[in-house]
Amino acid sequence: MKLYFAPNTCSLASHIVLEELGLPHQAVKVNNQTKRTADGEDHLTINPKGHVAALVRDDGEVITEAPVILQYLESLKPGAGLAPPAGSLERWRLLERLNFIGSELHPKVALLFNRDWPEAVLQGAREKLFKRVDYLENTLDSQQPFDLSGAYLFAVLGWFKLVGLELSQWPRLHAWHQATAQRPAVERALAAQTA
Ligand SMILES: N[C@@H](CCC(=O)N[C@@H](CS)C(=O)NCC(=O)O)C(=O)O
Incomplete structure (x- = not known):
């Protein structure tokens, strides 16, 4: 491959x-x-x-x-261990998380790479993004085993510093990201x- x-x-x-x-x-x-x-x-x-x-x-x-x-x-x-069995409720939850990251998080962070866009546009994008990140911060289950959605979330959260955002504004996500970075x-x- x-x-x-x-x-x-x-x-x-x-x-x-x-x-x-x-x-x-x-x-x-x-x-x-x-x-x-x-x-x-x-x-x-x-x-x-x-x-x-x-x-x-x-x-x-x-x-x-x-x-x-x-x-x-x-x-x-x-x-x-990276995904629950197909057909289980947990699998549907995983698909929900993958879809949320793919449609609600990934494109909204990616948009902020356009640093030359008008500040008003970027600010609007940040406000929308922050609502999604707040949701993740409030619902993050740190006991949940690492899975496919964790790999995707780790990649997208890694862009925060590149677009001028401080992930430590969301302490639970920040701690999760730091811990995940230690996985071999x-x-x-x-x-x-x-x-
Ligand atoms: N819908 C695609 C989006 C992939 C995507 O946005 N890739 C970005 C990097 S994260 C890229 O390669 N962008 C280059 C470009 O748009 O020219 C997916 O889920 O794989």
Whole structure:
């Protein structure tokens, strides 16, 4: 399998899950500005949507969209603890969390990377984002085992400092993020992405 990734993006979530599950893979770094890999491959030929992450299976099939890649990877090692069994209520809760991160959190934080946008627009975006982050802060279950949604949440919360936000404004999320950063698989994924 090949994971097409770029540092400081949502591709970190897939990278973490590959490491958590111990799945053999090759990580291919994409320059998200030029859409080229280090050896000159055009990422648009892999994922015409132009995004990372993209996962290329050994049979050449390409899987995209963060929540789908995460669930695909988990399906290769079901029962490894990163997702409850399909059909269980807990599984639906996991899908709710993945969808919430993918639709309510990821795009709203990503928007704040547009530092040259008018401050009024950015402020409006921050206000909407903060409501979602407050919800997470108030509902975070620190006893819940690390799962696919944890990998995705970790990646997105990691952008806060890059967009000028201080995660410590949300003490429970901040503590969770710091503790999650200590997971060996997370350390390996981060090291691979910054090598
Ligand atoms: N819906 C896609 C979004 C992926 C996405 O937003 N990727 C960003 C990095 S986090 C990206 O590669 N952006 C590059 C671009 O838009 O040109 C998914 O869930 O995978």
